Amino acid sequence: MSLLAVGTVAFDDIETPFGRAERVIGGAATYITLAASYFTDNLKIVSVVGDDFPKEELSYLESRGVNLEGLQVKAGEKSFFWAGRYHDNLNDRDTLDTQLNVLADFHPVLPDSYKSPAYLMLGNLTPAVQKAVIEQLEERPKFIALDTMNFWMDTAMESLLDVLKHIDGLIINDEEARQLSGEHSLVKAADVIHDMGPKYVVIKKGEHGALLFEGGRVFFAPALPLAEVYDPTGAGDTFAGGFMGYIARTDDLSFENMKRAVIYGSAMASFCVEKFSVERLKELSNKEINKRIAQFVELVNFDADIEL
Amino acid sequence: MSLLAVGTVAFDDIETPFGRAERVIGGAATYITLAASYFTDNLKIVSVVGDDFPKEELSYLESRGVNLEGLQVKAGEKSFFWAGRYHDNLNDRDTLDTQLNVLADFHPVLPDSYKSPAYLMLGNLTPAVQKAVIEQLEERPKFIALDTMNFWMDTAMESLLDVLKHIDGLIINDEEARQLSGEHSLVKAADVIHDMGPKYVVIKKGEHGALLFEGGRVFFAPALPLAEVYDPTGAGDTFAGGFMGYIARTDDLSFENMKRAVIYGSAMASFCVEKFSVERLKELSNKEINKRIAQFVELVNFDADIEL
Numbered sequence: 001m002s003l004l005a006v007g008t009v010a011f012d013d014i015e016t017p018f019g020r021a022e023r024v025i026g027g028a029a030t031y032i033t034l035a036a037s038y039f040t041d042n043l044k045i046v047s048v049v050g051d052d053f054p055k056e057e058l059s060y061l062e063s064r065g066v067n068l069e070g071l072q073v074k075a076g077e078k079s080f081f082w083a084g085r086y087h088d089n090l091n092d093r094d095t096l097d098t099q100l101n102v103l104a105d106f107h108p109v110l111p112d113s114y115k116s117p118a119y120l121m122l123g124n125l126t127p128a129v130q131k132a133v134i135e136q137l138e139e140r141p142k143f144i145a146l147d148t149m150n151f152w153m154d155t156a157m158e159s160l161l162d163v164l165k166h167i168d169g170l171i172i173n174d175e176e177a178r179q180l181s182g183e184h185s186l187v188k189a190a191d192v193i194h195d196m197g198p199k200y201v202v203i204k205k206g207e208h209g210a211l212l213f214e215g216g217r218v219f220f221a222p223a224l225p226l227a228e229v230y231d232p233t234g235a236g237d238t239f240a241g242g243f244m245g246y247i248a249r250t251d252d253l254s255f256e257n258m259k260r261a262v263i264y265g266s267a268m269a270s271f272c273v274e275k276f277s278v279e280r281l282k283e284l285s286n287k288e289i290n291k292r293i294a295q296f297v298e299l300v301n302f303d304a305d306i307e308l
Numbered sequence: 309m310s311l312l313a314v315g316t317v318a319f320d321d322i323e324t325p326f327g328r329a330e331r332v333i334g335g336a337a338t339y340i341t342l343a344a345s346y347f348t349d350n351l352k353i354v355s356v357v358g359d360d361f362p363k364e365e366l367s368y369l370e371s372r373g374v375n376l377e378g379l380q381v382k383a384g385e386k387s388f389f390w391a392g393r394y395h396d397n398l399n400d401r402d403t404l405d406t407q408l409n410v411l412a413d414f415h416p417v418l419p420d421s422y423k424s425p426a427y428l429m430l431g432n433l434t435p436a437v438q439k440a441v442i443e444q445l446e447e448r449p450k451f452i453a454l455d456t457m458n459f460w461m462d463t464a465m466e467s468l469l470d471v472l473k474h475i476d477g478l479i480i481n482d483e484e485a486r487q488l489s490g491e492h493s494l495v496k497a498a499d500v501i502h503d504m505g506p507k508y509v510v511i512k513k514g515e516h517g518a519l520l521f522e523g524g525r526v527f528f529a530p531a532l533p534l535a536e537v538y539d540p541t542g543a544g545d546t547f548a549g550g551f552m553g554y555i556a557r558t559d560d561l562s563f564e565n566m567k568r569a570v571i572y573g574s575a576m577a578s579f580c581v582e583k584f585s586v587e588r589l590k591e592l593s594n595k596e597i598n599k600r601i602a603q604f605v606e607l608v609n610f611d612a613d614i615e616l
Contacts (some may be wrong), residue, residue, distance in 0.1 A: 227493050
């Protein structure tokens with residue numbers, strides 16, 4: 001089934017304890033579509049870049065099945081740019097620079113062929129932009145997922161709460177869930193967020209895995225314990241891309257299938273952090289992904305055998 | 309099979325965001341034996357208390373199948389006392405007071421009937437005391453597990469490294485594993501610790517679950533997501549007690565069974581934190597434990613169904 005991804009396509013400068021990468025390819029929509037491209041080739045993207053964005057990178061996305069009709073290229077303007085430095089623990093990072101550039105005045109425009117996607121992933125962007133995409137749809141997708149961040153809770157809470165009423169699944173990290181809900185316990189946070197609109201709440205905990213909450217049920221997917229994490233940039237978006245790509249492929253919204261989607265999202269994220277930028281996501285094989293899924297099964301599978 | 313537990317039996321003052329408990333029952337060996345008592349009634353304890361320790365609490369341990377012949381009661385002396393305050397996140401705590409009292413000069417003495425335990429759990433204590441217990445054994449137990457803490461790495465690293473050579477499984481938390489190994493990655497930390505002696509390394513991550521490492525294999529058990537955590541005191545010892553109690557009951561050292569032991573340890577720890585002190589551990593039923601194990605199965609169980 002078709003999956004429409006909305007989000008940034010951008011340049012990143014990244015510093016981790018393992019090295020430095022300058023002006024590499026980043027952006028939520030880039031990670032989302034690349035991860036999803038291993039599950040479906042019916043992909044559409046709504047985003048904006050300046051004419052400084054490399055044409056070969058756009059061609060590469062097209063070669064992975066991503067339709068770029070909804071990607072605006074602004075002549076004479078610059079692409080969104082983010083620079084960050086990770087701490088030694090790789091869980092914390094400082095933003096060193098943010099240049100909105102083309103994003104400062106971004107008005108998403110959905111081509112006619114984009115107006116009835118089966119599935120919609122709204123990557124982290126101004127809530128008003130996310131809402132503007134929903135408003136241009138002619139048919140309600142089967143599942144709308146949304147990512148957001150603390151910044152929008154600080155600066156645009158009202159419009160964030162508004163867009164949350166129109167989506168099915170919120171995919172955020174633990175700190176964001178705590179800030180949004182005002183609850184420290186993630187179980188309570190998920191309850192509060194359910195009441196804001198989303199039936200499904202996925203809370204990403206980075207190296208500590210991810211939780212899926214729906215109607216009193218909870219599922220936990222671990223992160224794969226890795227010896228080396230080179231660059232966490234884009235891991236959350238890659239998770240979302242794997243999650244929604246798997247759902248678009250299987251077209252099954254049962255809780256059992258959502259659980260699998262969380263595992264596939266976690267597996268894709270575990271590849272993402274192994275190299276800088278999108279490098280690892282570009283070189284994956286289906287065989288590697290299947291093998292990693294088998295590692296997840298191995299990691300958590302056990303037989304409870306005794307009755308006390 | 310028989311399980312010998314070595315560790316403190318003590319009083320705690322505990323402050324959490326949910327309340328305050330004064331002079332409640334605590335101590336590693338208390339939590340370990342109480343948790344293990346749901347799996348086996350062949351339990352022995354090596355510890356020391358002053359004559360201020362309530363006789364009815366000792367009788368209660370006996371009623372749960374714990375042999376107290378190895379518990380020294382020092383006339384005219386006071387029991388070990390610890391006071392701590394938890395931060396709002398319940399992951400961090402400050403020690404407000406530590407009074408060694410009877411522990412200051414503790415020389416463990418194993419009664420003859422204690423010298424051939426099938427399984428041995430060395431709770432957190434001076435490494436030299438842990439070693440002194442091993443030296444008094446007449447037969448090598450099938451499995452020796454040990455817990456320790458950062459304090460001993462700071463003050464008695466040499467004797468800690470010595471005792472590690474004589475054990476099979478180390479059960480510590482993530483920060484302790486990092487300090488002991490000098491590695492941030494827990495995968496690498498486990499490798500370094502394997503080389504110090506322990507074939508099995510269990511790393512507890514509190515609310516983020518626990519990892520079991522052995523010979524290149526890894527298993528992950530989540531912590532149960534809880535709406536309320538009242539008091540984390542003793543959760544790690546309860547985990548160890550459930551883990552070793554399960555192993556003593558099943559007498560099976562295969563990796564598959566170790567995985568189950570980690571799940572049972574996690575389940576027992578999830579009860580421990582629901583009330584102050586050992587309250588919750590005193591009132592459990594087998595039915596509740598079985599039900600909680602079923603919740604763990606539900607929490608992580610998934611079927612991987614597609615091949616890409």
